[in-house]
Amino acid sequence: MRSLLFKSLAKDPVTIDGPGADARAAKELASTLDDLARRVLGRSLVIREIDAGSCNGCELEIHALNNPVYDLERLGLKFAASPRHADVLLVTGPVTHNMRMALERTWRATPDPKWVVALGDCACSGGVFAGSYACVGPVSAVVPVDLHITGCPPRPVEILKGLVALLDAASRSGAAGGRSL
Amino acid sequence: MVRRSRKSSKHAGAAPRSWPRRVVDAKAWVAQAEALGRGEGDLVALFGEADRVHMAVRNTAGPQILTLAVNDGRFPSVGSRHAPAIRLERAIRDLFGHEPIGLADTRPWLDHGAWPLAAPLSKRRLAAAPRSPTEYKFLPVEGEDLHQIPVGPVHAGIIEPGHFRFTANGETVVRLEERLGYVHKGVEWLMQGATVERAATLVGRVSGDSTVAYAFAFALAVETALRIEVPVRAVYLRALMAELERIANHLGDFGAVCNDATFVLIHAHCGILREQVLQASDAAFGHRLMRDCIVPGGVATDISAENIRRLKALVEAIGPRFRELVTIYDDTPSLQDRTVTTGTVSGDLVRRFAAGGYVGRASARDFDVRRDLAYAPYEKFAIDVPTLQAGDVDARLRIRLLEIEASLKLVRRILEGLPRGPLRAPMRAAKDEREGVGLVEGFRGDVFVYVRLAADGTVARCHPRDPSWFQWPLLEVAVKDNIVADFPLCNKSFNCSYSGHDL
Numbered sequence: 192m193r194s195l196l197f198k199s200l201a202k203d204p205v206t207i208d209g210p211g212a213d214a215r216a217a218k219e220l221a222s223t224l225d226d227l228a229r230r231v232l233g234r235s236l237v238i239r240e241i242d243a244g245s246c247n248g249c250e251l252e253i254h255a256l257n258n259p260v261y262d263l264e265r266l267g268l269k270f271a272a273s274p275r276h277a278d279v280l281l282v283t284g285p286v287t288h289n290m291r292m293a294l295e296r297t298w299r300a301t302p303d304p305k306w307v308v309a310l311g312d313c314a315c316s317g318g319v320f321a322g323s324y325a326c327v328g329p330v331s332a333v334v335p336v337d338l339h340i341t342g343c344p345p346r347p348v349e350i351l352k353g354l355v356a357l358l359d360a361a362s363r364s365g366a367a368g369g370r371s372l
Numbered sequence: 373m374v375r376r377s378r379k380s381s382k383h384a385g386a387a388p389r390s391w392p393r394r395v396v397d398a399k400a401w402v403a404q405a406e407a408l409g410r411g412e413g414d415l416v417a418l419f420g421e422a423d424r425v426h427m428a429v430r431n432t433a434g435p436q437i438l439t440l441a442v443n444d445g446r447f448p449s450v451g452s453r454h455a456p457a458i459r460l461e462r463a464i465r466d467l468f469g470h471e472p473i474g475l476a477d478t479r480p481w482l483d484h485g486a487w488p489l490a491a492p493l494s495k496r497r498l499a500a501a502p503r504s505p506t507e508y509k510f511l512p513v514e515g516e517d518l519h520q521i522p523v524g525p526v527h528a529g530i531i532e533p534g535h536f537r538f539t540a541n542g543e544t545v546v547r548l549e550e551r552l553g554y555v556h557k558g559v560e561w562l563m564q565g566a567t568v569e570r571a572a573t574l575v576g577r578v579s580g581d582s583t584v585a586y587a588f589a590f591a592l593a594v595e596t597a598l599r600i601e602v603p604v605r606a607v608y609l610r611a612l613m614a615e616l617e618r619i620a621n622h623l624g625d626f627g628a629v630c631n632d633a634t635f636v637l638i639h640a641h642c643g644i645l646r647e648q649v650l651q652a653s654d655a656a657f658g659h660r661l662m663r664d665c666i667v668p669g670g671v672a673t674d675i676s677a678e679n680i681r682r683l684k685a686l687v688e689a690i691g692p693r694f695r696e697l698v699t700i701y702d703d704t705p706s707l708q709d710r711t712v713t714t715g716t717v718s719g720d721l722v723r724r725f726a727a728g729g730y731v732g733r734a735s736a737r738d739f740d741v742r743r744d745l746a747y748a749p750y751e752k753f754a755i756d757v758p759t760l761q762a763g764d765v766d767a768r769l770r771i772r773l774l775e776i777e778a779s780l781k782l783v784r785r786i787l788e789g790l791p792r793g794p795l796r797a798p799m800r801a802a803k804d805e806r807e808g809v810g811l812v813e814g815f816r817g818d819v820f821v822y823v824r825l826a827a828d829g830t831v832a833r834c835h836p837r838d839p840s841w842f843q844w845p846l847l848e849v850a851v852k853d854n855i856v857a858d859f860p861l862c863n864k865s866f867n868c869s870y871s872g873h874d875l
């Protein structure tokens with residue numbers, strides 16, 4: 192184990208330079224995101240993820256945000272276990288009827304100011320499952336949505352871009368209130 | 373002690389195993405259910421239609437499907453004679469309104485009382501009987517100083533929703549009862565009358581982590597139905613994608629289990645290796661998870677010489693770095709202490725439930741579709757099927773590690789032997805009704821897809837069955853008598869699918 196630790200220390204960081212083109216995009220997004228988080232909230236941005244009917248594909252790319260290549264936490268973004276600690280609700284899937292109440296309860300448990308991001312085609316429009324008896328439809332049919340990030344699933348860098356856009360809009364409007372977009 | 377058997381699969385030949393289907397009477401249906409109850413053969417699938425029910429089994433007579441007409445809305449329960457069928461029958465009742473005669477559990481399973489109609493897949497338009505989704509009678513508990521811990525459906529991590537009702541005596545889990553169905557999206561209803569292309573996009577989104585395995589099984593089912601011969605280059609590319617999906621998922625699970633045991637170093641490095649596999653897949657096939665790449669008749673995208681070189685280099689680079697992580701896992705007693713003898717499942721239980729994948733193989737169930745019901749191109753390769761005995765978290769993890777090694781070799785051999793040629797056979801319209809089955813070894817176990825096409829080529833019925841149906845119940849057994857804190861570890865070592873199960 193010590194040899195791996197030593198090698199990891201000796202090597203240059205894998206975080207940004209690992210992947211190809213994505214790295215440059217992530218690098219460019221990273222700094223703007225961190226400043227915005229500081230300016231808008233004075234601290235990092237806390238996210239609570241809710242799967243409201245996803246096929247699990249979107250979850251896989253959200254997991255990727257936490258891997259050392261994208262390494263969300265160094266950008267001032269963090270996932271929280273409880274909605275009570277969250278600024279942003281990241282919601283995936285065509286809201287199924289069976290998840291509607293849980294989504295509403297989690298939304299109510301999230302203190303203001305809060306933002307809701309609909310992640311993935313299903314969350315944005317119901318996706319391929321639109322019209323099913325089992326689905327309510329897009330997230331916006333259940334809770335107010337501040338930002339839509341399309342894709343099936345959206346790539347990690349596209350998710351990062353979305354979070355930057357959200358913070359940028361929030362900080363431009365200067366208001367702390369989540370609903371001011 | 374790792375046992376590896378490569379007994380060449382009894383069913384050589386590239387033609388996908390055909391699944392003869394015959395209509396039976398109630399007596400033969402009950403006899404088959406009782407045979408399963410005695411441990412003769414495996415229950416592979418149990419699913420309904422508006423006017424019939426189907427039971428897919430695999431026994432000494434080979435794979436086959438029994439069909440029983442349902443005239444008065446009832447059919448003899450298989451679940452009352454063979455436990456693995458219980459939840460499947462509760463789902464049939466919810467979706468088709470057919471009552472399994474003799475099934476003790478009368479509670480709905482997928483229907484939480486929130487749908488706008490009842491029995492959505494039945495012919496009769498039944499008005500909904502709305503209930504509060506929280507109204508669900510969990511099994512009663514007696515005994516002092518027992519307390520219940522409700523967990524979910526929204527969980528602390530980034531994970532699919534499901535409810536886990538723990539009954540604990542202090543720190544020890546006395547019972548875990550699962551409640552699923554939260555992400556039920558009505559996939560089978562949406563596929564009724566759909567074109568094959570539309571159904572393919574739906575099947576590829578039943579479970580995002582297994583989109584290749586599902587597309588593969590669906591394609592095999594359609595090709596069997598329409599007797600389409602897939603070009604050999606496409607067949608090799610399908611196996612390449614399936615093995616890349618397996619490697620990426622196993623790397624993710626290896627890291628996640630160590631992370632749940634608070635050992636972040638392996639989690640971080642597995643995250644890097646997994647990301648490299650996803651990026652190489654993205655470059656080669658245009659999608660990180662390789663979604664919509666396998667299509668009925670062949671594959672949608674070709675792979676360039678440059679990407680073949682990149683994948684060959686990736687496989688060479690990952691091997692040694694992955695083995696270094698395995699050494700660290702072996703050399704860390706604190707990790708072993710958490711995984712060894714935690715979440716044990718007996719060999720008898722995995723055989724009774726015909727539990728596939730690492731769940732089965734970690735408890736000595738020696739079954740892998742790529743070897744035992746070989747489908748193209750796997751009959752061309754010697755498939756190494758490692759099994760262990762212990763059936764605990766450590767064994768389920770080690771099976772994944774052995775499978776990563778085997779899949780890295782397989783990817784290398786597939787790339788070396790990749791033949792030239794077309795990517796897709798033309799789709800053929802049949803003038804009459806056709807049906808077919810696809811069974812594929814997904815990373816989590818065998819994915820079964822039955823499809824019947826109407827004369828006009830649209831989907832009359834399509835039933836995808838996720839391997840989790842026969843793994844979720846075993847998780848309830850695995851956590852018994854373990855400490856509550858070890859549940860995340862056990863759960864991650866199973867990594868069952870919620871969306872694949874809920875459909």
Ligand code: SF4
Pocket residue numbers: 244245246247248249283284285310311312313314318342343344577580
């Ligand atoms: S957008 Fe795609 S990946 Fe995300 S939940 Fe929907 S089907 Fe799955």
